[in-house]
Amino acid sequence: MKFNEEQLTEFNRLVARYPEGKQKSALLPVLHLAQDSFGGWLSAEAMDYVAELLQLNPIEVYEVATFYSMYNLKPVGKYMFEVCQTGPCMLNGSDDIIAYIGEKLGIKPGETTSDGLFTLKTVECLGACGYAPMMQMGKTYREHLTKAKVDAIIEDCRKNATIHN
Amino acid sequence: MSKKLLLEKAHVEGIRYYDVYRREGGYRSVEKALKTMGPEAIVEEVKKSGLRGRGGAGFPAGMKWSFIAKPEGVPRHLVCNADESEPGTFKDRYLMEFIPHLLIEGLIVSSFALGSNDTYIYIRGEYAWIVDILEQAIEEAKQNGFLGKNILGIGFDCNIHVQRGAGAYICGEETALIESLEGKRGNPRIKPPFPAVQGLWMRPTVVNNVETLAAVVPIINMGGEEYAKIGVGRSTGTKLISACGNINKPGVYEIDMTISVEEFIYSDEYCGGIPNGKKLKACIPGGSSVPILPANLLLKTAKGKTRYMNYESLSDGGFATGTMMGSGGFIVLDEDQCVVRHTLSLARFYRHESCGQCSPCREGTGWMEKILKNIEYGHGKLSDIDLLWDIQRKIEGNTICPLGDAAAWPVAAAIRHFRDEFEWHVLHPEEAQKRNYGLAHYADPIHVPVTA
Ligand SMILES: Cc1cc2nc3c(=O)[nH]c(=O)nc-3n(C[C@H](O)[C@H](O)[C@H](O)COP(=O)(O)O)c2cc1C
Numbered sequence: 001m002k003f004n005e006e007q008l009t010e011f012n013r014l015v016a017r018y019p020e021g022k023q024k025s026a027l028l029p030v031l032h033l034a035q036d037s038f039g040g041w042l043s044a045e046a047m048d049y050v051a052e053l054l055q056l057n058p059i060e061v062y063e064v065a066t067f068y069s070m071y072n073l074k075p076v077g078k079y080m081f082e083v084c085q086t087g088p089c090m091l092n093g094s095d096d097i098i099a100y101i102g103e104k105l106g107i108k109p110g111e112t113t114s115d116g117l118f119t120l121k122t123v124e125c126l127g128a129c130g131y132a133p134m135m136q137m138g139k140t141y142r143e144h145l146t147k148a149k150v151d152a153i154i155e156d157c158r159k160n161a162t163i164h165n
Numbered sequence: 166m167s168k169k170l171l172l173e174k175a176h177v178e179g180i181r182y183y184d185v186y187r188r189e190g191g192y193r194s195v196e197k198a199l200k201t202m203g204p205e206a207i208v209e210e211v212k213k214s215g216l217r218g219r220g221g222a223g224f225p226a227g228m229k230w231s232f233i234a235k236p237e238g239v240p241r242h243l244v245c246n247a248d249e250s251e252p253g254t255f256k257d258r259y260l261m262e263f264i265p266h267l268l269i270e271g272l273i274v275s276s277f278a279l280g281s282n283d284t285y286i287y288i289r290g291e292y293a294w295i296v297d298i299l300e301q302a303i304e305e306a307k308q309n310g311f312l313g314k315n316i317l318g319i320g321f322d323c324n325i326h327v328q329r330g331a332g333a334y335i336c337g338e339e340t341a342l343i344e345s346l347e348g349k350r351g352n353p354r355i356k357p358p359f360p361a362v363q364g365l366w367m368r369p370t371v372v373n374n375v376e377t378l379a380a381v382v383p384i385i386n387m388g389g390e391e392y393a394k395i396g397v398g399r400s401t402g403t404k405l406i407s408a409c410g411n412i413n414k415p416g417v418y419e420i421d422m423t424i425s426v427e428e429f430i431y432s433d434e435y436c437g438g439i440p441n442g443k444k445l446k447a448c449i450p451g452g453s454s455v456p457i458l459p460a461n462l463l464l465k466t467a468k469g470k471t472r473y474m475n476y477e478s479l480s481d482g483g484f485a486t487g488t489m490m491g492s493g494g495f496i497v498l499d500e501d502q503c504v505v506r507h508t509l510s511l512a513r514f515y516r517h518e519s520c521g522q523c524s525p526c527r528e529g530t531g532w533m534e535k536i537l538k539n540i541e542y543g544h545g546k547l548s549d550i551d552l553l554w555d556i557q558r559k560i561e562g563n564t565i566c567p568l569g570d571a572a573a574w575p576v577a578a579a580i581r582h583f584r585d586e587f588e589w590h591v592l593h594p595e596e597a598q599k600r601n602y603g604l605a606h607y608a609d610p611i612h613v614p615v616t617a
Pocket residue numbers: 217218219220221222223224226246247248249250251334335336337338339340372373374375377378566567568571
């Protein structure tokens with residue numbers, strides 16, 4: 001488990017933003033990079049590698065990785081649906097959307113489908129309250145969700161997955 | 166039409182890019198500030214403008230800037246708080262997405278005023294695509310000589326770096342944000358020392374909200390005194406409001422702070438009223454931590470006066486009958502919404518986001534969620550309502566950071582104004598599973614005692 005050339009370039013760019021000796025500051029962005037580079041989650045091996053690169057004790061990395069909700073400490077599906085369930089989204093029907101996705105995929109929040117394609121997760125406010133109900137999918141937001149929109153998104157993911165396999 | 170200072174150009178085609186932004190008058194404030202004003206003069210203008218922090222607390226920005234310590238030979242830092250995680254709030258995102266150069270411009274002037282050669286934007290991790298937008302804007306500004314070494318030939322160097330968070334509301338609190346920026350868990354620090362003395366890497370640091378720093382641009386362009394003429398009283402300038410919940414036109418609006426709450430909700434220029442002809446039941450006007458008000462107290466103060474969208478009017482009546490401007494996250498509930506359920510959802514949010522350092526917050530938020538869950542799902546007791554009240558009282562003011570208060574206030578206000586809805590849930594557990602309490606009397610005119 002190592003960064004490739006391109007990932008190392010990005011690593012160096014991240015560390016260079018901070019003063020000499022303050023490379024620990026790059027920990028959050030570097031963990032994002034590691035998660036994106038090593039299959040969408042942070043294994044102990046990945047965290048140890050990050051510790052080594054930043055010259056930190058592994059525990060300094062573990063305690064950060066466990067604090068923030070965006071780091072996955074278990075494998076996740078190829079597509080992760082992170083649906084917001086906080087008040088403002090709830091006022092616009094997020095509960096129904098969560099139930100619908102769960103039903104459609106046959107999983108409960110926190111679970112991954114057996115084919116490893118989808119993970120459903122409920123999350124708290126993502127700063128899209130005016131465009132509710134909504135979910136985060138990787139680097140993007142899907143907003144104004146309806147059942148039809150959810151159907152189309154799932155369909156799209158399935159199609160992409162077969163193309164890329 | 167109210168005056169727009171921040172978003173006026175947000176919809177000009179291509180404004181996200183430097184050339185268009187510059188053509189529309191962008192970066193004038195950098196030229197003016199760096200070439201014709203010194204750092205002290207900039208701080209003076211911001212003081213004169215009366216600009217109050219737009220992140221939630223409303224602390225005067227110029228005053229905060231004047232507190233920054235200047236020990237010899239120690240670098241200072243400006244940090245832009247783009248963590249934006251308070252439920253109901255999505256205004257900073259809008260500004261950064263549509264008109265990113267406005268923030269960069271404000272950051273350059275502010276960095277110059279504070280003597281920050283390395284300025285950081287700490288942005289919530291979920292706004293991943295906005296990081297790209299900001300980094301592109303920074304690159305363009307650098308290409309055009311507004312960032313980097315020796316800006317405009319006056320010998321000032323400045324770089325702006327964008328740092329992503331990773332999902333933690335608490336990192337919006339300024340000392341937690343600093344810890345996170347240092348690569349640690351987002352545990353708030355005990356103050357003092359304040360960031361202005363020992364902040365990022367123990368260096369003097371100013372943390373300001375995105376909107377606050379963007380507002381520096383019109384302040385420098387028009388002068389602090391002119392800026393202060395917009396608005397009313399100590400609510401100067403314009404404010405971004407992100408409106409959501411049960412309204413016809415959710416979105417981000419720039420208001421000058423002289424319009425009434427009623428106009429904001431019902432006029433077509435803003436929220437456009439409540440969908441499906443329903444009635445207004447309640448509203449949380451400043452992000453999830455500020456007190457919820459029933460319709461009648463929202464539109465009029467307890468003294469029967471019209472309530473306006475500004476700092477003073479929204480807080481008129483204190484916590485007994487008023488609320489707060491907060492971050493401008495305006496959440497509207499229509500007559501079919503359940504206040505108990507909504508409060509439960511917010512309680513769950515705060516339990517989830519507590520960093521766990523102080524026991525009143527860590528234990529209290531979990532306990533409140535559990536009791537609210539019981540009430541909502543028909544297993545509550547009447548004594549639970551008093552217990553909730555008691556718990557929130559014991560959290561408030563007894564914690565390291567204000568997240569404790571932020572968790573306590575929504576519960577307190579819900580009980581204060583909607584106690585009969587809570588009681589109805591407890592006394593009619595089965596019915597409460599099937600229907601909501603409804604509008605009840607929450608929109609009835611308030612009785613104003615006649616004073617002699
Ligand atoms: C729990 C908590 C969360 C906060 N979240 C934010 C936030 O997301 N954005 C923000 O600008 N300020 C937030 N604040 C306020 C900051 O601590 C700080 O007051 C603010 O960034 C100062 O900037 P301003 O004076 O320009 O408003 C939060 C405060 C607390 C206690």
